[in-house]
Amino acid sequence: MLLLIRDLGGIAILFIMPILLLIVITLVQDSTFKTISDIKIPVLLVDNDKGEVSKSIIENLSESNSFEILQKTSEDEAKEAVFSGEYQLAIIIPENLSASLQKKVDQNVEGILSKFGLEEDSLAVAKEVIPPKEVRLYFDPATQMSFKSSVKNGIDKMISKIETQSIYKAFQTELGEEDAEPIFETENFIAFKEILQTKNNEEIIPNSAQHNVPAWTLFAIFFIIVPLSINLVKEKNQGTFVRLRTQPVNYATVLGGKTIVYLGVCLIQFTLMLLVGIYLFPAMGLPGIDVSGKLLMLYIVALFSGLAAIGLGLLLGTIAKTQEQAAPFGSTLVVILAALGGVWVPVFVMPKLMQLISKISPMNWGLEAFYDVFLRNVGFAKILPEISLLLLFFLVTIIISIIYNRRKNAV
């Protein structure tokens, strides 16, 4: 304990850096959780059509509130600006898109109506071949796949809607009802509605803080591996461990003492991160976290997550011979465990093999337990399997540490 207190710089880093990390990540991710974003992505658009369809595309994009449309006249100019990384996306609307679409739709509608005998002389006229049109998209090569997919899906949906509306309109025209009341309702018949969890008849809407606080708190808790393993290696190198080995105290007691002290550090870290989530985030304009009624459960998860992290740190410190081994290995291991655990990428989008591996990551057990409490509002029984795994992990790592130490220093 005294060793930790004496290293005020180290203590500060141990507490301040995770808080800083949490704040930065939440600020960065906050917009992805908002339904209406304040941030508009500038998009280049070359309108070679200048017709109804292109007008409709521009209107739809502008109304989405996600894009700021910047019109360009040349495709090459837009392409260069995007490929150089100046812009994320360029949309090129081809020439005569509106006219071609109209022709195609009219042709199809006439064809259908003639089948029903509603169209005269339709078979006598040779069917004109209308080549398909393509709306070209240029993406900055550095653009992430997820962004590309969502933009492609959005544009695809928008074009489908325009096509459908054109078909409805063509039918209306062919049936000679253009000025009359519309026959077709062009609004979507099937709609999606997300049903959210409720608490006291109020919907619980997940926000960036509720996702980030558990994930990054867990990340910070596991980073205890680094100072803890370094502490053990230091003891070996400065000779104090040699003295301890000659004293009537067993290795389990030494590890027990360190577990208690570092568990205290983990819980203080956790408390500070909660306080940031509850009080600092709202003051910064970020969504706050609601811990009412779940504080005890949260501390239980933090305690067992801390134990798992400490077990790993003690094992690493027992095996490592130098600080150069312990520090880089420890920090890289935490990053790997975080990646496997679903801190960055949700486990369900991982490849099957990685999903399986993720199931044996203690950070995944901790994260799931935190999500269970924070977001799924479950009871103690639901988190019991996860915290049991964390405890088991701690016990296994401690037992391996003791056996390793005993074998290495057996007399």
Next chain:
Amino acid sequence: MIEINQLSKKYKGAEEFSVKDLDLKVEDGEIYGLLGPNGAGKTTLISMLTSLLKPTSGSFTINGLNFKEHKNQLKQLIGIVPQEYALYPTLTAFENLQYFGSMYGIKGETLKKSINEHLEIMGLSKFADKKTATFSGGMKRRVNLIAGILHQPKVLFLDEPTVGVDVQSKNVIIDRLKILNKQGTTIVYTSHHLNEAEFFCTHVAIIDNGEIIVKGIPSELIKNQPGANNLEDVFLAQTGKALRDYA
């Protein structure tokens, strides 16, 4: 009493034994010096006797107890002053001693009183609350010694306790060890300071290549070595003048 029988140690991957079939008996109340050139096997021997190293073969007992069966009893019985300072640099002298003393089950006022007495005797009272990182080599050696004797061990092992210290610190350390010995502590120590060993030790053993070449009372060893005027002459006659560099 320490009884060592055919004790050997060969490190993993080493071609030679560091300690080979060593027999030695140290009686209660003796100050036994283990002398030898670099790499002779002195530290390896002390490490085995203090449970830090596992012997390859052979056995030993301390006061009739062996480490395999009476580990904790023996650890309570012995004290060790390692060659390294073995102190926490960010803790004060008092905090270091409090921590190491508590490992022997000494607690509260008894421990505080004992620490203060030892610090006083070693001339370190006014530095009790200073971090050991700021201490000179001699001061660290003295704290290192106190950490090994706080629990009043029956047998004290010291691995070069006066290496790299000034004459004043060395005198304080040697004087303290003499008092401890008078109070009944058996002392086993290694040193390169042959002059110091000649006057401090009741018995010495000169070790080379893991084996005892000669052992006995220093004055008798000098008398029995033709042309020797002191222990250094005996040492050089027995171990030769060739350099003993090793890595």
